[in-house]
Amino acid sequence: MSSRFQFVDDHRGAFGVKRLCRILTVSRSGFYRWLAGADARVERARADAELAERITDIHTESDGTYGAPRVTAELRDEGERINHKRVARVMQKFNIVGLHLRKKVRTTIPEPAATPVPDLLQRDFTATTPNTRYVGDITYLPIGDGQFLYLATVLDLCSKRLAGWSIADHMRTSLVTDALTAAAAVRGASGLRGAIFHSDNGAQYASKEFAQVCEDLGVVRSRGAVGTSADRVP
Known part of the structure; x- marks a missing residue:
């Protein structure tokens, strides 16, 4: 506790x-x-x-x-x-560890059946105008007792500011849709319409639910190469 x-x-x-x-x-x-x-x-x-x-x-x-x-x-x-x-x-x-295998938390779980989405950034993680290019990711936050919280973020590549985020004790698709919706709300009436959102190929970002939210918000999806972390976020 x-x-x-x-x-x-x-x-x-x-x-x-x-x-x-x-x-x-x-x-x-x-x-x-x-x-x-x-x-x-x-x-x-x-x-x-x-x-x-x-x-x-x-x-x-x-x-x-x-x-x-x-x-x-x-x-x-x-x-x-x-x-x-x-x-x-x-x-x-104090992180004094004997010889044993440590569990690695996976935050990116590929979705094999996902509909292909082009890589619109091509590793160019820059933007000259705000509200035009965003990147998203999921990070795990250890809270002790072998448990974690998960943080989904939406970052504006021009200002490098956090435009939206969501935190939860799960990695369901709602974690990333909530973060994107929060970013749209911050931007006011125009929201994220016309902006590019780039992510990895994790199951959450490749889901039909996330695709629908992007369509509703007018967001253009972009995803990096499968299994290439360098194509995710800067």
């Missing part, structure tokens, strides 16, 4: 406390209580940093192979009374 509150604190300036608390299913009152306990967290952070130094020494001596259970055993052999859960938490916090 504390990792979610920390996420809210880190990103509230951009997304707002109310929205983030709703998405993360935490209460605003709970968040503000957590915020009031900052002094206690500072002391815990100091203790964690000291423990991390000891863990790092043990981890280094094992040539980077020891995970939390074996590090805990070593600390106990040195006379430390400690729970393996705390060791695991500190190792995760």
Whole structure:
């Protein structure tokens, strides 16, 4: 729970406390209580940093192979009374990792049956006039406990400003359509009509639902080469 509150604190300036608390299913009152306990967290952070130094020494001596259970055993052999859960938490916090395969989060899942869309930018990620060329992407934001939020963005290539965004705990097509619709709303009456929107070939951007939203908004779709990250965003 504390990792979610920390996420809210880190990103509230951009997304707002109310929205983030709703998405993360935490209460605003709970968040503000957590915020009031900052002094206690500072002391815990100091203790964690000291423990991390000891863990790092043990981890280094094992040539980077020891995970939390074996590090805990070593600390106990040195006379430390400690729970393996705390060791695991500190190792995760300070990115001290034993030998194991780490899961990679995929935010781009190709859609094999997608209708071809031309690459109108040809890696030219520039624009001389606002509201003419946009790029979109999906980024994952770790919030702890192996969970993530997903952020869809719409960037104006002329101003380099974020024109629209959407954040959610899923990567369904609505994540990217909401971001594009938000960008259109910011632009006023004319919206994005006639503008080019460039993306990768992820299933969300290649879906019929997204194509329909682009048509409704008057947006011209552009997609990069399949499997080529350089053709996505600058």
